[in-house]
Amino acid sequence: MDFLNFLHHDLSIKILTSLEDPSDLVRFGAVSRSWQHFVIKNGLCKQLCLRMFPQLSRVDHVNELSGPARGHAEAGCSNFNEWEALKREHRVYAFLARGCLSFAIRECISEAIIASSTDNYPEESIDNTLEPRDRVARRASYWSSKGQKNPAVPETLTYRLCADLCVITEISIRPFRAYFQLGNPIYSANSVRFQMGHIKSSVDNLVSESFQDCGNEKFVWTYTSEEFMMAQENKLQTFKLPEPVLCIGGILQIELLGRVQKQEMDGLYYICVSHVEVMGRPLSPAFGIQMLEPSEKFMLEARSYTPPPPPVPEQASSASTLQMRVRDLEQIVNLLRENGGNLVDIIEYGYGWDLQGEESDEEDIDIQ
Structure with a gap:
């Protein structure tokens, strides 16, 4: 029946x-x-x-x-x-x-796009937040905002994800501890909020440089999270979303709300971030989207009914190592620029890279 x-x-x-x-x-x-x-x-x-x-x-x-x-x-x-x-x-x-x-859960950030401000570009650019180590080539690796007298001034960090459709489950942020300043201050935000969406079709290109505005007119946000409190601690702090969120368009923006640490030398408030991670399920290459402007709607495409294979640990480790080496070279290039291309001076004054490994990067060295 x-x-x-x-x-x-x-x-x-x-x-x-x-x-x-x-x-x-x-x-x-x-x-x-x-x-x-x-x-x-x-x-x-x-x-x-x-x-x-x-x-x-x-x-x-x-x-x-x-x-x-x-x-x-x-x-x-x-x-x-x-x-x-x-x-x-x-x-x-x-x-x-x-x-x-x-689908397999993995790290979802593809590249850093825009920071609302940067104190010293490119030495303190948003690109540094993709580096899990807090020191590269014996030099601190972090993003720093510009200083503000008003601690309520927010900042934003915007990233492109690895797929136009990603199910995001959690986001982790590590505030930066300035081990080279007296007292080892930690320049965390008071709280964070997350937005997800896509770039407007009218925007031709976004480049990762020191933008002085958050560029919100360039994006359409399809999701905004609640506000999460951030601890003033130098550790990777994980913010788990109440429910998994489908990011449509592959753009994530982190809003850093409120400043808690003043820099002693200039009396201004800063926010500094050492590392950012985004965990979720990329739905590519099985699915894709085509945005339909100006309606802000989209066409959902099933490009394949074959589930993507899980990432191979060896391949993931190899790709991570390659990215770390590329960032090492970027830091070295920046050091050469600052020192007028004099490699001898860089090594002489202790700013060289360690050919035997990064063990010294794990030591806690205070420069006061």
């Missing part, structure tokens, strides 16, 4: 929308053709995705770049075209729900 035939339609919908695992909906639809028809016709997988990620309300329509072959039908048959569109939505949203819950 098919109980759906004996229940009111709204009650059947109420029961099935109580399912939280997309696999349950797929299994339900596999019981019989009538049940599959019910799931597809009522867009239950789409409703599940919208409950999981309200940001998907901006989807205008979905598309498949690869999918099952279509059967032949009479040209211009509206009922057939409508049913094919519903089946396409069902496939896309069912796989999207699966990917959002099962």
Whole structure:
């Protein structure tokens, strides 16, 4: 006996929308053709995705770049075209729900884009926040804002993620401790907030340099988090989002709210960040988006129904090592510029890199 035939339609919908695992909906639809028809016709997988990620309300329509072959039908048959569109939505949203819950979790930052201000560029640029070490080539690695008399002046750090669609679960920030200043002050923010979205299509290019404004007119934000308090401690502080968030467009902005540390030499308040990490599930290359301006909606594309392979630890370690070496070279180039290209002076005064390793970077050296 098919109980759906004996229940009111709204009650059947109420029961099935109580399912939280997309696999349950797929299994339900596999019981019989009538049940599959019910799931597809009522867009239950789409409703599940919208409950999981309200940001998907901006989807205008979905598309498949690869999918099952279509059967032949009479040209211009509206009922057939409508049913094919519903089946396409069902496939896309069912796989999207699966990917959002099962694709591998990894570091999601691709590159640093813009800081709202930078005290000394490029020595203290936002690029330094991608470096997990707090010293590179025996030199401090951190981003520093410009100094302010008013401790309430905020700052922002903006990053590009590794995919246009990422499910973000947590963000970690390490404030910088100025070990070369008297008292080893820690230049943390009072609190942080996170925004996610995409670059406006009218913006041609964004470059990582010392911008004096946060550039909010260049972005469309589809999510803004609550405010999280930050401790004035020199450690990687993890801010776990209450629910995973689907970042549509691959742009993350960190708002650093309030300053707590004044620099003794000039009496101004600064915020300094040593390192930033963003953990989540990139949905690329299985999914992609195309923004539809000026509506701020987008087309959701299923580019492949093959889940991406999990990252190989050896490859991840090799890529991380390569990035660290590149940053080492960048620091060396900056040192050469500051010293007029005199490599001898750099080594002589103790600013050289350690050819035997980075062990000395872990020591706590006070320069007072």
